[in-house]
Amino acid sequence: MGNEPATESFEQLAMPHFERLYNFACWLSQDRNEAEDLVQETYVKALRGFSSFQPGTNFRAWIYKILRNTFLTSRTGLQATATVPLDLESGEESLPATHETPESILLQRSDGQLVQRALEQLPVFQREVLLLCEVEEMSYQEISATLDIPIGTVMSRLSRARKALRDGLRPQV
Amino acid sequence: MVCESWKAKLDTYLDGELPEQEMRTFDAHVRGCPSCSADALVRVQMKRTIQTAGKRFTPSAEFRRRIQQKIASKPQRRFYPAWMFVTAAAAVFVVAALTSTYLANRSTRNLAYREHVFSEIADLHVATLASSSPVDVISTDRHTVKPWFQGKIPFAFNLPELQNSEFSLVGGSMAYLDQTPGAHLIYDVRKHHISVFVFQERSLNSPASVGDNSISPKNLPFNTTTWSHGGLRYFVIGDASPPDIEHLAKLFKDSS
Numbered sequence: 001m002g003n004e005p006a007t008e009s010f011e012q013l014a015m016p017h018f019e020r021l022y023n024f025a026c027w028l029s030q031d032r033n034e035a036e037d038l039v040q041e042t043y044v045k046a047l048r049g050f051s052s053f054q055p056g057t058n059f060r061a062w063i064y065k066i067l068r069n070t071f072l073t074s075r076t077g078l079q080a081t082a083t084v085p086l087d088l089e090s091g092e093e094s095l096p097a098t099h100e101t102p103e104s105i106l107l108q109r110s111d112g113q114l115v116q117r118a119l120e121q122l123p124v125f126q127r128e129v130l131l132l133c134e135v136e137e138m139s140y141q142e143i144s145a146t147l148d149i150p151i152g153t154v155m156s157r158l159s160r161a162r163k164a165l166r167d168g169l170r171p172q173v
Numbered sequence: 174m175v176c177e178s179w180k181a182k183l184d185t186y187l188d189g190e191l192p193e194q195e196m197r198t199f200d201a202h203v204r205g206c207p208s209c210s211a212d213a214l215v216r217v218q219m220k221r222t223i224q225t226a227g228k229r230f231t232p233s234a235e236f237r238r239r240i241q242q243k244i245a246s247k248p249q250r251r252f253y254p255a256w257m258f259v260t261a262a263a264a265v266f267v268v269a270a271l272t273s274t275y276l277a278n279r280s281t282r283n284l285a286y287r288e289h290v291f292s293e294i295a296d297l298h299v300a301t302l303a304s305s306s307p308v309d310v311i312s313t314d315r316h317t318v319k320p321w322f323q324g325k326i327p328f329a330f331n332l333p334e335l336q337n338s339e340f341s342l343v344g345g346s347m348a349y350l351d352q353t354p355g356a357h358l359i360y361d362v363r364k365h366h367i368s369v370f371v372f373q374e375r376s377l378n379s380p381a382s383v384g385d386n387s388i389s390p391k392n393l394p395f396n397t398t399t400w401s402h403g404g405l406r407y408f409v410i411g412d413a414s415p416p417d418i419e420h421l422a423k424l425f426k427d428s429s
Binding site for chain 1: 184185190223224225243244323324
């Protein structure tokens with residue numbers, strides 16, 4: 001019988017995320033060497049813990065969560081989060097920028113490099129949520145699972161991150 | 174202004190995260206409202222810019238190889254220089270094993286590991302039979318027992334058809350060897366209980382040293398056999414006669 005044992009399945013499940021995980025790790029740590037260490041540790045941990053992964057659940061959220069937790073407990077991660085207060089997470093309803101002004105319309109022309117710089121300036125908790133949403137195109141549900149926060153918090157954090165990014169871009173436009 | 178309430182949800186709308194009904198209402202509104210549609214356009218463009226700008230870092234081919242090597246299963250390792258030594262050693266081992274089946278036992282370390290594995294297997298077998306509930310899934314039907322393992326162990330395997338044989342399936346449970354999960358099945362043949370264990374070959378600490386034969390390690394009060402197929406390592410153990418053990422092993426080999 002063509003019974004293919006799932007021997008390869010960790011590799012099959014994990015390798016397609018390799019490039020994106022590395023990209024995400026670079027954004028978190030802002031250092032390529034450190035990102036390599038993070039990704040390597042993530043894969044080792046994920047492989048070791050693979051038996052605890054529930055097939056049928058979201059593998060991407062699972063492995064991103066491992067990467068993120070690894071980052072948060074690293075020296076850089078601890079520094080990054082120590083200097084950034086978890087900002088007023090209590091208010092679920094935060095209003096996004098109410099009006100887009102002609103000035104903000106110019107943002108559409110803002111080139112990638114400016115956005116990259118603005119992203120770098122964001123506090124890590126805002127940067128990660130924005131990247132998961134826009135770059136990884138994760139659903140709120142997936143982000144919530146990855147970051148271990150309620151969906152309401154995902155929404156308020158996203159909203160703040162977007163506002164902060166727009167604010168960060170404004171002076172340069 | 175009435176649009177305030179729309180704009181507050183504009184990002185959620187553009188993320189496609191509003192409930193279906195609301196998404197449709199929003200679509201209709203945005204299409205008819207110049208202010209909201211201009212806003213939506215700006216935000217969509219911003220999303221695209223972030224998406225492109227966010228895909229910024231690419232790992233080197235060398236790093237990819239390193240990761241792949243770390244997580245790859247055996248056959249892929251041979252492509253990597255760091256593993257060439259190990260692979261070469263394994264090749265020598267295989268040649269040696271072909272020359273003499275007993276040569277494998279020359280390495281005391283391998284022998285020790287082999288004895289460790291068999292003694293673990295024997296313990297699992299005895300402990301299970303001594304238990305008041307030896308199996309977690311009680312069924313003589315392989316189509317009930319096999320799916321029970323789904324999601325519990327990180328691999329799949331086939332159970333043999335037992336019609337026209339003296340064996341009957343009692344049931345199955347989870348088993349652990351070298352800290353990794355596997356399947357434990359119990360069969361009966363003429364009032365003897367036989368255990369069949371299935372583990373992933375690569376999760377054993379030293380799979381090569383387990384070997385493929387039915388020579389039971391010294392002092393083991395059971396008849397056993399073991400083999401590897403398709404990345405899985407099988408063990409059959411019990412107090413039934415060696416031909417019975419081999420017969421059950423053959424049924425498994427034929428089914429996989």
